[in-house]
Amino acid sequence: xxxxxxxxxxxxxxxxxxxxxxxxxxxxxxxxxxxxxxxxxxxxxxxxxxxxxxxxxxxxxxxxxxxxxxxxxxxxxxxxxxxxxxxxxxxxxxxxxxxxxxxxxxxxxxxxxxxxxxxxxxxxxxxxxxxxxxxxxxxxxxxxxxxxxxxxxxxxxxxxxxxxxx
Numbered sequence: 025x026x027x028x029x030x031x032x033x034x035x036x037x038x039x040x041x042x043x044x045x046x047x048x049x050x051x052x053x054x055x056x057x058x059x060x061x062x063x064x065x066x067x068x069x070x071x072x073x074x075x076x077x078x079x080x081x082x083x084x085x086x087x088x089x090x091x092x093x094x095x096x097x098x099x100x101x102x103x104x105x106x107x108x109x110x111x112x113x114x115x116x117x118x119x120x121x122x123x124x125x126x127x128x129x130x131x132x133x134x135x136x137x138x139x140x141x142x143x144x145x146x147x148x149x150x151x152x153x154x155x156x157x158x159x160x161x162x163x164x165x166x167x168x169x170x171x172x173x174x175x176x177x178x179x180x181x182x183x184x185x186x187x188x189x190x
Contacts, residue, residue, distance in 0.1 A: 035149070039136070039140070040133075043129070043133040046129065047126065047129055051121075057118055058110060058118060058171075058175060059117075063168055063172050063175055064172065066168060067161070067164050070160075071161070073157050076153075076154055076157065079150070081148065081151070082151060082154040083154070084147070084151050084155055088155060089154075089158055092155045092162065093158045093159070094162060095159055096158070096159040096160060096163035097162035097163065097166040098162075098166075100132060100135075100159065101162070101163045101165075101166035101167045103124075103131075104128065104167045105167050105170040105171075107122035107124050107125040108122070108125075108167065108171055110171065110174045110178055111178075112181070117179065136156065140152060
């Protein structure tokens with residue numbers, strides 16, 4: 025069953041709602057201890073979205089898929105990783121909030137919004153959604169791998185160690 029065209033205002037509303045949810049989640053995340061599960065659960069949960077490519081409407085050439093994933097992993101993940109700082113407080117590891125993080129998130133949303141509007145001129149809505157899913161997936165995988173490395177280093181270090189950037 026082919027997917028119907030989605031109204032651009034609905035796409036914009038969904039994008040903004042997703043951005044607001046991510047910002048709220050990020051603020052909440054900084055008030056609770058970090059654990060291995062909290063680091064790896066988001067990319068594992070998001071990986072289920074790869075099933076969308078089982079449907080022909082979402083499929084794109086492998087080179088496009090790889091480019092989208094790599095753009096997220098090699099470009100968009102860098103500001104997130106640099107503004108994610110883990111600190112150790114006794115036996116707990118906490119995420120320290122960065123003032124720049126909110127602005128970086130809003131900047132990434134704006135870039136994504138503009139790029140989506142341009143790309144959607146050439147691809148169907150499902151294909152565009154698939155490419156932007158891969159972009160976001162590449163971003164979160166690389167960011168969370170950096171956090172995991174920092175988390176493990178902090179756990180190996182003696183209590184009272186300095187903060188580590190993810």
